[in-house]
Amino acid sequence: MYTDLPIQAIIPELQQCFREQDTAVLIAEPGAGKTSVVPLAMLEQPWLEGKKIVMLEPRRLAARSAASRMAAALGEKTGQTVGYRVRMDTRVSSGTRIEVVTEGVLTRMLQQDQGLEDTAMIIFDEFHERHLHGDLGLALALESRAMLRPDLKLLVMSATLDPAPVSSLLGEGTRIVHCAGRTFPVETRYVPKPAAVELESWTARTVIRALTEEQGDILVFLPGAREIHRTERELMQASLPAQVNVHTLYGSMAAEKQDEAIRAAAEGWRKVVLSTSIAESSLTIPGVKVVVDAGLSRASSFSARTGMSRLVTLPVSKASADQRRGRAGRIAPGVCYRLWSEEAHGALPDTARPEIASADLAPLALELAAWGVQSPAELSWLDIPPDAAYAQAQALLRQLGGLDDAGRITPLGRRMNTLGVHPRLASMLLRAAELGLASYASTLAALLQEPAGLRSGSASAGGAGVDLRPRVEALLAAGSSAMPPAAGADGAAVRRMLQESRQLCSALGGPAADPVQPDEDSCGLLLSFAYPDRIAQRREDGRYLLSSGRGVQLGVIESLSRSAYLVAAEADDQGADARILLAAPLQEQTVLRAAQHLLHEEVQVAWDRTTRSVRAHKRQRIGALIIKESPAAQPPEEQVLEALLTGIRLEGLDMLPWSKTSRQLADRMHFLHKHLPEWPDLIEDHLTDELAEQLTPYLTGMRSAADLKRLSMHDVLLGGLSWTQRQQLDEEAPTHILVPSGSRIPVDYSNSDDPVLAVRLQEMFGQQETPRIGGGRVPITLHLLSPAQRPVQVTRDLANFWRETYFEVKKDLKGRYPKHYWPDDPLEATATNRAKPRTT
Structure with a gap:
């Protein structure tokens, strides 16, 4: 032993x-x-x-x-x-x-x-x-x-x-x-694949070379079944030495075929085993003295952002490469041909990334919930599941009905967890049983776990079409008769799927024949139970939008291309719009029936820039999909108000009815805010939060730009000021300045940094200093005007003007306006708003 x-x-x-x-x-x-x-x-x-x-x-x-x-x-x-x-x-x-x-x-x-x-x-x-x-x-x-x-x-x-x-x-x-182990020396030969040569072709050439150069059986490592079968065809078309058998070995093969692949070759014969990483460890294939390693492996990579998985082909780790190499030294000295360079080998990662770091965690989340754990942190792990992927998994389980809002497992979730399939398929199976479609759903579930095993549908797609319904019908037909599988089908895969279907149907307690006859919508209906996040709605350009918000498209024109709704069971998750690989159509009524628990009714109230008014729509939606939309007669007033304020933000403050008086008031208040920061910032070049708060009480019943014309912006602005603030406004930002002539001249506050008083020079005679506002902090810029109301001087230093500049200005003005009063001493002269002062 x-x-x-x-x-x-x-x-x-x-x-x-x-x-x-x-x-x-x-x-x-x-x-x-x-x-x-x-x-x-x-x-x-x-x-x-x-x-x-x-x-x-x-x-x-x-x-x-x-x-x-x-x-x-x-x-x-x-x-x-x-x-x-x-x-x-x-x-x-x-x-x-x-x-x-x-x-x-x-x-x-x-x-x-x-x-x-x-x-x-x-x-x-x-x-x-x-x-x-x-x-x-x-x-x-x-x-x-x-x-x-x-x-x-x-x-x-x-x-x-x-x-x-x-x-x-x-x-x-x-x-x-x-x-210590018991392995014999293994010589490593690097034979890097030329860039222009296909992997399968180079692998076949290397196998033929190894058959010529070395003794013993050959174990070939390839990333997946597709590459295995292509390499097998290359070898069959080549001139293999006599008495050489080629076997394939991968996980979804029939058990008897797997056993045949690892059995010792008949005496006098040599064998070539084309395998995935399934033969990397725990298996000893008698007679193997040579390994040919493509250096690649295939794994499922899950995106928490899109909720989709896709198969990716990656270089193996150094540890895996060494495991594969060691297969050649189990019984005698051997040789390993590596289809990459020695330099490339040095760049390989030391070990493979653990599956938990990149996998779909929905099965794990359901298992933990069934165990009584709501957070992975409650258990001990070598690598704890990533937070984003785990949160996405829990969100999906809530959609499927497996978890409640608190993250606890539901009675449905417990039943889902006993079926031994992905939670998506478990949810579909249990809901199908309630509808009398347990057998049909079991067949569909078996097919979804191995979709490549049965090929039917659109020839234009190069073989199997996207529409799942013909595949399900073909598998149902294969299960109900002794007929051989359809052309292109993998017989072993069909038998395995039929066995899986029977086991699932038995687990559901369903009869062999469904009491309800499936119809054209049954496939899509059942898929929607498994993939509520992948219910897809056709867009105007022919592409589709998933309920998750992800864009998808059909790769070729086929029978599904005009369907208003689809359920995408599988997509490649690449590019801006992922390509749909497997799907079935849905009618709108079926969508509403299938996703009733996901249907969300809302009233959307938004500003319409075309009509410059608030529009309200009642929407039924499933995730990102709008299923039905109609006008809403009585939208919530608070939403109307928010939409109207949004409109003002989008259109700008010019949409508000500004009068000359209200604009001046706004400018005065902005002036005080610039120089007294404690003052509210009501007026900028956009709708400030403060102004929005001031507007709100006056907008009741308004829904459009036309309605806004009824506003009094003067009342709006004053309405937010206390009595003390109003007093301060009048004192520190007065509307007018009383000048020596007795005139009240309006102050222009349009430039809050530089308020302007435009006044005839003669009305300022006797005024020694520049008037100041803002509590004496801000000197007014004086535009001193000629009798023709044209500025002859702009100054913020009136005393200096009288002292240094007035006499030059006087010479010019006296010549042009001889009838007007031009005293020699402006500070002693009488100010006037006439040509000359009145005489008493």
Whole structure:
């Protein structure tokens, strides 16, 4: 039973560790055998006390493979002492003591029994992959230990993980155990892809080169199924050496095809396995001595801003590249061909970004709410979920009905959390069951989880069209007859989707056939339950606006292009308007029916610059979408007032009815504000807050620029002044100045920094100093006028004018106006507003 593996050397230390404490971190290099040996080594430990060991594997294939190897080591079949639980496939029995599970399954187990009373130990294998459910499972397990099960043993295992942060998270005293691996030397050859050559073509060339240069089987790492199948076609069209089989390996393949890919090649044959990162760790493919690595991986990246996810292809980390390289040295010295340069390798990140930092957190938020946690900060994490993405996830769950306004899980949310699908699909399934459409919704949900598995629809789109309805009909037809899948369909994917559909329908308790016959609107209606934020309304230019406010568009003209409403189940989230990938149409009546709980009625009151009046509209809206709009007869008066004030701000103060008297009053008040800051700032070149407050009592019943003409701005301005302020205004900013001639001359305050008194020079005889206002602080600028009312001098220093300038001015004026009075001593002369002073 694996007596020759390096891990055996540290098993006594590990066993002793768990006899003394309850947590540990095991760092075992590739080839050490940790996955197959450690769980078996714990089976007979006294602390197990008849309970079981649960080992978490990030991937289904790795879980089934690990369980199979351990069962074989015991001389048993899978499902006896060692079993597994993965999505849609379970092999356990009453005698099972080691259960290998995938991440989502562990979360389900913890939710159903927070104390995991029948479990003594949880092992987190390949934890360096940092999948979302792995981080969640560890957080929940730590909480279970802290609150209910202090004896629950936790072991975190990895080949490349930095052990210090995990050890700290597990608690003080957590021991870190190291184990050397058993790998043979691997030669690294950098063969960078030329820029002009397609990845799949270069990969195929490199594989053919490796088949020629090296012995043994070849494991090829590519980012996704699309690249795998393209490379497969390239290889099939090339001149492969004799007796070489090409296999594909990725997560959504049928289990039997996966098993065939990792099985040893027949004697005398060589195999090439084209794989995603699924083969990066936990799997040993017999016979592999060569690795060809494209250096890329594909992951889902979620945008909290748009609420959408998109698949992105990124360079792998150095740790992942080393894991892949190590696959070539499991059984003998090997070779790794890297399709990038040595310089590019140096620029790779050391480790991959944890999924929790970039994933859609709606499933996590629902799990935490079901656990009884409203904030992630209540649990212990290696990396706490980002605030923005978590807030967006909670907002979506409120829309779906899974959370209440306080962030607590609702009865509907609890039912959603038992279905094992994304909360969007769970909400759709439960609402569909209420409508008698459980079977149809289950088929739709299965399809949405694997949309590429069934191709139908618009040929102009290059294969599968955007409209989901033909795909659903095709899958329903495949499930109700023995007919083979439609042309272009992936038969294994169709069978898997049908199995998923049946399981979901069974979980809903629905009959095999729906009591309600689906119609053309059923697909869109059900999608709206899952994607309330992606109900889309057609714009005039043919593009669409989502209820979330995001712009989207159809990439090509097709049957949906004229639909007034769509539900976009999937979009690429790129550019100003994301391209819709999957959708179904809706009628307006269906929109109102589907989103009744999201429908918001409001009266919008706004200033219309065209009519220069306040217009009020009654609107029914779902998020950013205006579904219906009609005039509102009696809008709230406070909204009308605010809109009217907005109009004044937009149009400017000239829209108000200024008379000469009111304008002078405004200028006087502004003058005092400039020189006495405690005075209210009523008049600027825009509507100030103070003036808006003054206007408000006078605007009742007004809705347009024409109505404003009834205002008396003089009354408005004076109305805001106290008796004391009015007295001060008259004293410090008088409307007129009494001059020596006895005339009352108006003061021009239009320039608040420089008030002007325009007065005939002869009326100022006898005035020695310049008149001052503003409590004596501001000298008036005198425009001294000729008898013809033209300025002959502008001054703020009257005394200096009499002393220095008057006599030059007198010579000129006396010659032009000989009949007027031009005394030699202006300070002793009698001021007059006539040509000459009156004689008595």
